[in-house]
Amino acid sequence: MSTPDNRETGGRRPQRADARTNRERILNVAEEVFGKGGRSASTEEVARLAGVGIATVFRHFPTKAALLEAVLVQRFDRLRAQAETLFHATDPGTAFFDFFSHLVADAAGKIAISEALLEAGGENGGDAARASDGLRRAVGALLQRAQRAGAVRDDAELPEVYALLVCTSRAAAHARLEEEVRQRMLAIVFDGLAPLGTRERG
Amino acid sequence: MSTPDNRETGGRRPQRADARTNRERILNVAEEVFGKGGRSASTEEVARLAGVGIATVFRHFPTKAALLEAVLVQRFDRLRAQAETLFHATDPGTAFFDFFSHLVADAAGKIAISEALLEAGGENGGDAARASDGLRRAVGALLQRAQRAGAVRDDAELPEVYALLVCTSRAAAHARLEEEVRQRMLAIVFDGLAPLGTRERG
DNA sequence: CGCTATCCGAAGTCACGACTCCGTATACTC
DNA sequence: GAGTATACGGAGTCGTGACTTCGGATAGCG
Numbered sequence: 001m002s003t004p005d006n007r008e009t010g011g012r013r014p015q016r017a018d019a020r021t022n023r024e025r026i027l028n029v030a031e032e033v034f035g036k037g038g039r040s041a042s043t044e045e046v047a048r049l050a051g052v053g054i055a056t057v058f059r060h061f062p063t064k065a066a067l068l069e070a071v072l073v074q075r076f077d078r079l080r081a082q083a084e085t086l087f088h089a090t091d092p093g094t095a096f097f098d099f100f101s102h103l104v105a106d107a108a109g110k111i112a113i114s115e116a117l118l119e120a121g122g123e124n125g126g127d128a129a130r131a132s133d134g135l136r137r138a139v140g141a142l143l144q145r146a147q148r149a150g151a152v153r154d155d156a157e158l159p160e161v162y163a164l165l166v167c168t169s170r171a172a173a174h175a176r177l178e179e180e181v182r183q184r185m186l187a188i189v190f191d192g193l194a195p196l197g198t199r200e201r202g
Numbered sequence: 203m204s205t206p207d208n209r210e211t212g213g214r215r216p217q218r219a220d221a222r223t224n225r226e227r228i229l230n231v232a233e234e235v236f237g238k239g240g241r242s243a244s245t246e247e248v249a250r251l252a253g254v255g256i257a258t259v260f261r262h263f264p265t266k267a268a269l270l271e272a273v274l275v276q277r278f279d280r281l282r283a284q285a286e287t288l289f290h291a292t293d294p295g296t297a298f299f300d301f302f303s304h305l306v307a308d309a310a311g312k313i314a315i316s317e318a319l320l321e322a323g324g325e326n327g328g329d330a331a332r333a334s335d336g337l338r339r340a341v342g343a344l345l346q347r348a349q350r351a352g353a354v355r356d357d358a359e360l361p362e363v364y365a366l367l368v369c370t371s372r373a374a375a376h377a378r379l380e381e382e383v384r385q386r387m388l389a390i391v392f393d394g395l396a397p398l399g400t401r402e403r404g
Numbered sequence: 405c406g407c408t409a410t411c412c413g414a415a416g417t418c419a420c421g422a423c424t425c426c427g428t429a430t431a432c433t434c
Numbered sequence: 435g436a437g438t439a440t441a442c443g444g445a446g447t448c449g450t451g452a453c454t455t456c457g458g459a460t461a462g463c464g
Contacts, residue, residue: 016410016461040242042451053413058453118376159380160387163373171369174320178361185362192394218431218440244421255443260423405464412459422449429442434435 023060026050031071034112039068041112069128072116076131079103083138093151096142097190100165104186107169108177114170136162153195164189225262228252233273236314241270243314271330274318278333281305285340295353298344299392302367306388309371310379316372338364355397366391 029050033041043064047054061067082102086095107114116128136158143161146152168189172182231252235243245266249256263269284304288297309316318330338360345363348354370391374384 018461019411022411043453044451047413054452055413055454056411059411062453064452118373156390157386159383160390163379163383163387164370164390167369167373168366170372171320171365177365181361181365184359185365188358188362188366188394189391190394192390192392215432215439220431221441224441245423246421249443256422257424257444258442261441264423266422407464408460408462410459410461412457414457415455417452417454419452420450422447424447425445427443429440431438431440433437433439 019060022050022052022056026052026057026060026067027070027074030067031075031113034068034071035110038111038115043067068112068116069126072113072128073131075113076128076135080131080135080138083135083142087138087141087145092142092145092149096146096152099139099142100190101186103165104169104172104182107172108182109173109175111173114166114173117166118170139165150195152193156193161193221262224252224254224258228254228259228262228269229272229276232269233277233312233315236270236273237312240313240317245269270314270318271328274315274330275333277315278330278337282333282337282340285337285344289340289343289347294344294347294351298348298354301341301344302392303388305367306371306374306384309374310384311375311377313375316368316375319368320372341367352397354395358395363395 026046030046033046033049037045043057044054046067047057050057057067061070083099086099089095090098117132139162140158143152143156143158147154147156168185171177171185177185228248232248235248235251239247245259246256248269249259252259259269263272285301288301291297292300319334341364342360345354345358345360349356349358370387373379373387379387
């Protein structure tokens, strides 16, 4: 999955330029298409919007599932990278809550992704599950650091925090949840995560 | 939708007994099948588990969408009834939080239902949307009453509370979320919903 | 500039699932 | 208990969407 095409080419020619750019474009379009429309969006739609034939999509990604997985891996890895950057860059509390807000905010309109977050890490042992695990671990690190700094209550453990992260993202993925409402929803959750006795705001 | 078959029969014969029991069984089986498996579960599966032919399913419910809608209406109405019962039966705070817990608890394994909760009330103007609205209103009543009694913070409004209700249900619908985790997740949310300064527990 | 491995798109095949037709069975009426 | 409207089930049709095939382009090397 991580080397979609070059399994056979082994070490021969690198890969033609048009092939590489096509793969890139397909991947990006697929993220969009699966975002709205969910996993049931059709591969043909992806091909059409990417401006390539259907066969080209299947040449780069052997199955629809593989394409979806590639999208998820890309997304999860990107989020994990952000989490890791925040880990080093900001103060513990800000890092944790900022990442939480950020993830929820840009889940808006990304149905398939938040859906996959819900499900991944469970059944299949594919690359997406691994990437999802990486993200989960990165969140765990942010959480622990925030707890040690006294910004998050000590008795909150990763599973429930992650569940909240994931499910608020899922809620935000639907268009009908307005910006304001999303923020108030997060405010409630954040208050629930605050250390005992420290209420942030009303 | 509410009178699936008797549109034509008008006022003639009531409906044969076997037809009624079959309809009942189909509806119950459909709730189970769509519960696990989601909306993409097949109608044939429903027919098979109900022990009837595929045609019988379509005779009672003209389309798959209609069947799904009937399932949702039944479920939403049941939940609304529970909410209304609690409204009169218990003290405001208990009623609100109990209903919240209860709804989340029995969302376990009911993917399609919690999914529909997320989506319903938005686009379509069908019976399911109406039933979903009824439920939402009932929750609103519970919330207001709890707020007046000082059991829930005043600045929380229905949209975000409902979003939290719905999204925690969705999280609970997945099998991999253990009982314990679900309860700790709810504890966090409930703490976030508590009036300023009143932290329930750790 | 020509050659060829690589890559492409259009037109397929195939499976699956929603929905229909029709001959048969059975609940209810008298 | 016979007759009939009502309901049933299995064997279809039909559309959709994942995936394949193959003749035609094109990048990149010489």
